[in-house]
Amino acid sequence: MRATRLITKLRFPEPFTVEVEESVDGAALQVGERDVLVETHYSLISPGTELALYTGTHIDLPNPANRFAKFPFYPGYATVGEVLEAGAASGFARGDHVFTAAHHANYEVMEATEDLVVRMPEGLQPELALFGRIAEISMTSVLLSRVKPGDYVAVLGMGLVGNLAAQLFAQRGAIPIGIDVVPERLELAKRTGVEHVVLSGDGGAEDIRVDVRRITGGKDADIVVEASGVPELVITALELCRVLGQVILLGSTRGLVTLNVYDLIHRKGVSVTGAHASLKGVDGLPTSGELYREVLGMIQSGALRVEPFITHRLPSTEAKQAYELLLNHKDRACGVILNWRERGE
Template sequence: MINKQIVFASPWVAEVRERREDEPALGRGQAWVRKLYTLISPGTELACLSGNESWFGLPGVPGYASVSEVLQVGEGVQGFAAGDVVFHYGDHSAYQAADTNHVFVKAPKAVPLQWVPFVRMANVAFTSLRVSSIELGDAVAVTGLGLVGNMAAQLAKLQGANVIGIDLSRQRLKQAEACGIDHVLFAGDGDVRDRVSDLTGGEGVSALIEATGVPQAAVDALPLIAKYGELILLGSPRSEYKTDVTDVLNYVHLDGRGCITFKGAHEWRFPVRRDPFVKHSLARNSAVVLDLIGRGRLKIEPLISHVLKPEEAAGAYLGLRDDKDRYSGVLFDWSAD
């Protein structure tokens, strides 16, 4: 059989390759799946395509958000059969042997197939809520309203917070409004701090979710946080930023509003599978997110900017890098392969 894959061949070179594969010899717990749609994760995948992610070797096949049809199951697979449609952490390829003991969840029939891969972005965002102290009625700001930041803002609102979304892209602000975010602020305006103060009665936000991954953005946002508030680091820091860390720590400790807590919110802090001794897991988060999407409480459609063929991958990644206002939620349609 012929399997088609998107390959990062070298820095900033994405191409489609075909490889001949034998019929799958599935290991225990594996399922052979045919991709229907995969979703680009812009932050992670552009970092990989740049060649600057040490864990991702070039050439390599990127991607980790898929909805697929199960074609065959291996020994020991329980609860899944040929014909099931599932969400899983699959790469950008037409076919794949997937581990059903990882995140592997049946997709509800009521959820449109194109929406299902966005569960991965919501899973990434969910950690910011899981580690936070956000409660009903709290004021929460989210800096960076890409796919993950938008999901974090939506989930914070579902948790009962009054949410302020902040971004440099007016298009992303429009998307956030379409997803029901209470207040959106253009980060390029000089009065963001005053606007946040007005919206919070002068107190500042009790939690700020930093989703850009830009270190300076986190430092610059500190004055928006209320006394005893928390800064939640959701976006993975990647760019270099030089500053006097003593000034930052003094602000957090005593010069600012006082006693600000930093919290890391990386997705993998939770176990993959459900565990009777741990409340949260990636599998449980996936099921919760699919339920929220199915009931219309988590909005996906406003985030979809493009549905492309795999052969259009090179243009998709360039668009995500150079034209962020037009490219946001980019899906690859594998259903014809």
């Protein structure tokens, strides 16, 4: 008979509130034949989706059709850990080290589908593997683009999603240009191999365009990726894009956008493409599981540079502090990792 386990899981009962929900091992940890029970070692906080729910700014909170974005909300979708129990048809064994798309919790049972549980590549550092989840999201923009070698790709927002999108476009032979209002994020971009960066300020799209053209030799960007989720930057993206270029909306916008369709899209012939992460596996696109394996391999080989992202490591008991860091200190908080084997004071 296995030992009883105390399950701890993060929960947002309402905006700006983080609770640690505790329960004793019971039906929640029953392992079916296709399931695995995973003990979490580390989890990564998403500074996009999770902060939008933490602050109550997710655009779909009022939408009854969206059952994901609702309180109480259980955050988290990037963890690494060890398989403690494996169902006979799961394809895993006790002791396997895995990357999962699970919640922030010390234990979780999940069906061992390729989109939820992936065996870790041999030798890959667990903390680095966490960023495979963000890279899988960022990959949507590349897959849905018309990128060609030599294209200039301007990326608005150099957080985790935007930075990894820039790195992934570079892997396709494009020349990324990272754009952000936070100087420290641009320095981080350079450390991850994004050579060209632009600091945006109060001058809006016109000032950004001047700096972009200085990099491109006088041309507007072939592709502009909006990766911040800031509604106003959708307009900026359209203004920066060349005639017959492509704007890709990678960040989930946190509000509505009013824009001049005639001037910004119709007359310029600009293609606007939505790149939500849920589109994986649709109409021939790779599945999340296929992409996890690809990007984890890229992280292991160094093709994707993610170690500079790690700015904070905190015990899981200090999760509230972690969210506040990401919300209020964007100049120094980026990759915030929760350690589930360490308890704070």
